[in-house]
Amino acid sequence: MKALKIFFASVMLVAIAATSCDYKYITPDTGEPVDPEEPISFTQQVEPIWTSQSCTNCHNGSGLFSLQQGEAYQSLVGNGLLDFENADNSKIVTVPGSGGLHTDYTYVSNQKLIITTWIEQGAEDN
Ligand code: HEC
Numbered sequence: 547m548k549a550l551k552i553f554f555a556s557v558m559l560v561a562i563a564a565t566s567c568d569y570k571y572i573t574p575d576t577g578e579p580v581d582p583e584e585p586i587s588f589t590q591q592v593e594p595i596w597t598s599q600s601c602t603n604c605h606n607g608s609g610l611f612s613l614q615q616g617e618a619y620q621s622l623v624g625n626g627l628l629d630f631e632n633a634d635n636s637k638i639v640t641v642p643g644s645g646g647l648h649t650d651y652t653y654v655s656n657q658k659l660i661i662t663t664w665i666e667q668g669a670e671d672n
Contacts, residue, residue: 577656
């Protein structure tokens with residue numbers, strides 16, 4: 547009976563150890579590296595992110611500011627969504643995935659890095 551208990555205890559320990567170990571090897575997908583020296587194109591690299599992440603479902607100019615191609619730049623500037631002192635603190639960076647309506651609408655891979663790098667480069671309408 548005692549041997550059986552020890553056996554089950556060991557099985558549990560091994561199971562716990564095995565599952566907890568799994569997490570160690572999950573590294574976040576940061577996508578392609580972003581070279582801060584390489585100018586980022588707003589129209590080619592930044593703007594398409596909001597369409598691909600379905601932000602434009604709601605942010606299409608009917609009620610809410612638009613993040614659609616050709617209109618997004620004006621919205622970012624007009625609504626103060628960029629923080630030039632601290633790009634990571636920009637609303638366009640912090641709001642997605644922050645909860646409420648934005649819980650399921652967020653950035654993946656290196657999208658956030660593309661946006662912050664673009665802001666650090668001066669947020670040009672290029
Ligand atoms: C389901 C509809 C919906 C979707 C999809 C959505 N938003 Fe919003 N968003 C809102 C609403 C409503 C507001 C205004 C109220 C608020 O601030 O929550 C808002 C506000 C914002 C603000 C401004 C907050 C402020 O304080 O000025 C930002 C920035 C923003 N959204 C970015 C995004 C981005 C980027 C995406 C895509 C990743 C996105 N949203 C997807 C509904 C949505």
